[in-house]
Every structure is written in structure tokens, then in C-alpha cells.
Amino acid sequence: MKIKNICCLGAGYVGGPTMSVIALKCPEIKVTVVDLNEKRIAAWNEEDLDKLPVYEPGLAEVVKEARGRNLFFSTDVDSAIEAADMIFIAVNTPTKNYGEGKGMAADLKFVELCARQIARIAKNDKIIVEKSTLPVRTAETLQTILDHTGNGVKFEVLSNPEFLAEGTAIEDLLNADRVLIGGNQTESGKKAIQALVDVYAHWLSPKQILTTNVWSSELSKLTANAFLAQRISSINALSALCEVTEADVDEVATAIGTDSRIGPKFLKASVGFGGSCFQKDILNLVYLCRYFNLPEVANYWEQITILNDYQKYRFARKIITSLFNTVSDKKIAFLGWAFKKDTNDTRESAAIYVAEHLIEDGAEIHVYDPKVSEEKVKADMSYLWELKGVAEQKIQAKLKQIFVYKSPEEALNQAHAVAVLTEWDEFKTYDWNEIYINMYKPAFVFDGRNILDAEKLKAIGFQIKGIGKG
Numbered sequence: 001m002k003i004k005n006i007c008c009l010g011a012g013y014v015g016g017p018t019m020s021v022i023a024l025k026c027p028e029i030k031v032t033v034v035d036l037n038e039k040r041i042a043a044w045n046e047e048d049l050d051k052l053p054v055y056e057p058g059l060a061e062v063v064k065e066a067r068g069r070n071l072f073f074s075t076d077v078d079s080a081i082e083a084a085d086m087i088f089i090a091v092n093t094p095t096k097n098y099g100e101g102k103g104m105a106a107d108l109k110f111v112e113l114c115a116r117q118i119a120r121i122a123k124n125d126k127i128i129v130e131k132s133t134l135p136v137r138t139a140e141t142l143q144t145i146l147d148h149t150g151n152g153v154k155f156e157v158l159s160n161p162e163f164l165a166e167g168t169a170i171e172d173l174l175n176a177d178r179v180l181i182g183g184n185q186t187e188s189g190k191k192a193i194q195a196l197v198d199v200y201a202h203w204l205s206p207k208q209i210l211t212t213n214v215w216s217s218e219l220s221k222l223t224a225n226a227f228l229a230q231r232i233s234s235i236n237a238l239s240a241l242c243e244v245t246e247a248d249v250d251e252v253a254t255a256i257g258t259d260s261r262i263g264p265k266f267l268k269a270s271v272g273f274g275g276s277c278f279q280k281d282i283l284n285l286v287y288l289c290r291y292f293n294l295p296e297v298a299n300y301w302e303q304i305t306i307l308n309d310y311q312k313y314r315f316a317r318k319i320i321t322s323l324f325n326t327v328s329d330k331k332i333a334f335l336g337w338a339f340k341k342d343t344n345d346t347r348e349s350a351a352i353y354v355a356e357h358l359i360e361d362g363a364e365i366h367v368y369d370p371k372v373s374e375e376k377v378k379a380d381m382s383y384l385w386e387l388k389g390v391a392e393q394k395i396q397a398k399l400k401q402i403f404v405y406k407s408p409e410e411a412l413n414q415a416h417a418v419a420v421l422t423e424w425d426e427f428k429t430y431d432w433n434e435i436y437i438n439m440y441k442p443a444f445v446f447d448g449r450n451i452l453d454a455e456k457l458k459a460i461g462f463q464i465k466g467i468g469k470g
């Protein structure tokens, strides 16, 4: 079966870049990305490519080439579903914040709504592709909804989880370590798998495309994220030990990472991992393990997020204790707000939690991030406080302790301390002599990413404290 028309539900950080690359590489396939969010779709259709809703190196170039040729962004969900022979579901699957499984389980209501809408609209057979990250056995739920509410047409459900990382999404999509496709091991299931393999085969080699049964594929996605996050929590746990023993965490990471069985990647100690997925996917895994009555397994994975919370808290506490046990009315400059460099995404960014803790102690937070707006920073903090049940009036008062600037100089001027929250390359190139002159003394730098040249900063006169540095 040759795919001619693809529709993707969800024009977010996954749907947008993934479909743009598919459209780029498969010019004979019409790809329509739809979303309920009109503002988001309007931004995807912006003439000015700097205004795309997702910032990713290389994305604007891909959109420029494919958009209007065979790549379209639209809010007309029904028409796109009707016309497609393959439908990707790339909607959000956040942690449930209500009812059964609150704070742990994945909220599948958006996915379920997609399935119901597809079933209602579809007039001919379709392949449904789970692109969102989902708990193992969700395909069964989707199949049940599709079969019971549809118009008698046949649906084949595939799992095709996405492994791209933000900041390197285009590179990851073009040169994927692997693409994973899970499907039913029936004749029609195998045909559907092959149809999706043929899409990716436009630019990936057969050995980069793995096919499995549908459950293995679903579970592999949660597992991959849990393994990746586990490495970060492991090195971050050791960073605390390094700080009290004068071992250097970067040296330890290099020493263990050269063992080919361990490998060097994902061993960078930090203020804690952020991003929309690691935390939610691990909690989802923990919930599943508890559901299947495997408490020891659940507790094992849960420790990764517990350690991550500890790491963010530890960083904030270090700032407070170093500044003579209070940051009340002190100006703390934040370099970076995004959860990692080269993205404008701030979901679950460590910066949010560090800021919360410092604000609780009375600090003023002065933020500069090259890609994050004032509106976003304030929305992030408001959202956190709302979730915690803080009264609206109190939220408004706390927001007055946050200032966001368009230039680093403004954020850094007259600061008591600088905290590096995101590893943007430009922070390394600043004139730190000048920054020192314009700060209160002693001038502190808390490098939550270990990116600055500590010796150079010490020579200037800074008190510098990194992660896992004695």
C-alpha cells in the first residue's frame, strides 16, 4: 500500500518538526498538520519564519522548502482526517492532574478525543499511528474506540514513538539512530507496518528502521526515556558526593564514560533535568508498575524523579546558604530559562523550581534567556503556583518578584549573584570582567551547567560554585 496523504493531529514540538521532515523527504505525499489551537496554526503559517511556534535549529529551512508544496498547516481537522490514508496522533499526553492516577498516570483524554473524532469522520480504511508517548497497551484502547464508534471501516493501529530531542530535532529526524514501528503481527498489521516503513525509507536505511510487536514499541519509548533520565540522576547523585569529597564530577564522568560499556553521553551533571517528557514518562512508568502490582520495580524508577527534585532544591539551597543564609531583597540574575539550550521550550525547566524556592526566601529573580519571553516566564510560574493551590492575589504579589529582560546586561546589572540555568553557548562569550564590575561584591556565580571557565572567573574575583565541584 502506497501512502499518498498523511494527516497529523497535533502541531506541537513533535508534530510540527516530524511532519515537516516527512514532507521534505517525501515530496509525493501530501502532509497536513492540524491543531485545535488556532494561534499555533497561524504561527506555523507565518511568512516570517522567525515567528514559527517552535524554535529548532534548521527547522525554518525545512518549512520554507516544503510549506505550500506538500506541507500544510490547518485547523480544519475533519477535512484532513477524511482525506488521509495515514493519520498520526501527536497530541499532548501530560501527567493527569485530577482524579484517579493524579500526579502519576498519563492523561489520555486528548488521545481518546482524537480516536473518537477519527472514528466519526473516517469513510474509508485508515492506518492510525501513535506518535504521542503512551502507556503500554494504549493501542488496544484506541482500537476498541475506533472499532466501536466508527462507520464500519477498518483501522490498523501502529505504534511509532518519537525519539527526537529538542534543540537537535531536525538533525535527530534526518539521521535517526533508529525509527521504531510496532504493529499487529497479522497480515493486515504487517501491511500497515510496511506502509510506514516505506515512508521512512525515503531517507533512512533499512537497518535504521526497527519493527516489533505493538506492545514492545509502546514500552520501549517509556523505557528509553527512563534509561536516559536514570543516567542524569545517577551522575547528579554523585555530584553531591563530589562536592563534599573534592572529587570533580566532570572528571569522574569522563573517567567512567570512557568505559565502552558505559559510554560518554548523557553524563553531564546539571541543576536537574527538565523538559516535558522525562518526568511525566517516568511517573507514567511508575504508575504502570504499581498498576501491575510490581512495587519494587515502581520504587526503583521513582527514585530518578525524587533525586531530580532533590538536585533542583539543592542548587537553590546552595545559593541561599552561600549568600549568608538569606536572599531576601537580593537580586539573583538567571542566565537561561529554557529547559536546555537551542529551544524555546520551558516545560518542567529546572529554572522554574529554582526560582520558586528563591522567591519563597524573598529573592528578586532577574531573567535573561535568548529565546524565552517575559510572558512565558510569568505563565510558567503562575501555572506552578496555581497547581499548588496558591491564591490568585498571592500569585500576583509573587510575580512582582520576577523581572525578565531582552538583554543580558540588564539582568546582570547590580546583581548579588548569577545563576546559570541553561547551557546556552552565548553565556560563555560574555565579558565577565565587565559583569564583575557591575555586580555587588562578593560577586557569586552558581553555574548549574558547568559551562563557564571557573579558573578565569576566579581570577577576575568571582566566588564560583559549580555542580559537583569541591
Ligand SMILES: NC(=O)C1=CN([C@@H]2O[C@H](COP(=O)(O)OP(=O)(O)OC[C@H]3O[C@@H](n4cnc5c(N)ncnc54)[C@H](O)[C@@H]3O)[C@@H](O)[C@H]2O)C=CC1
Residues within 6 Å of the ligand: 009, 010, 011, 012, 013, 014, 015, 034, 035, 036, 037, 040, 077, 090, 091, 092, 093, 110, 113, 114, 131, 132, 133, 134, 162, 163, 164, 165, 166, 276, 277
Ligand atoms: N516534545 C518532545 O520533544 C517530545 C514529545 N514526545 C511526545 O509527543 C507528544 C506531543 O508532544 P509535544 O509535541 O511536545 O506536545 P505539544 O503540547 O507541543 O503539542 C501537542 C499539540 O496537540 C494539540 N491537540 C490536542 N488535542 C488535539 C486534537 N484533538 N486535535 C488536534 N490537535 C490537538 C494541542 O493543541 C497542541 O498544540 C507527547 O505525547 C509527548 O510525550 C515524544 C518525543 C519528543
Ligand SMILES: O=C(O)[C@H]1O[C@H](OP(=O)(O)OP(=O)(O)OC[C@H]2O[C@@H](n3ccc(=O)[nH]c3=O)[C@H](O)[C@@H]2O)[C@H](O)[C@@H](O)[C@@H]1O
Residues within 6 Å of the ligand: 133, 162, 163, 164, 165, 166, 167, 225, 228, 232, 265, 266, 267, 268, 269, 270, 271, 272, 273, 274, 275, 276, 277, 278, 339, 340, 341
Ligand atoms: O520523549 C521526549 O520528549 C524526548 O526526551 C528527551 O529529549 P529532550 O527532553 O528534548 O532533551 P534531552 O537532551 O534529553 O534533555 C533533557 C534534560 O536533561 C538535561 N540533561 C541532558 C543530558 C545530560 O547529560 N545532562 C542533563 O542534565 C537537559 O539539560 C534537559 O534539561 C530524549 O532525549 C529524547 O530522546 C525523547 O524523544
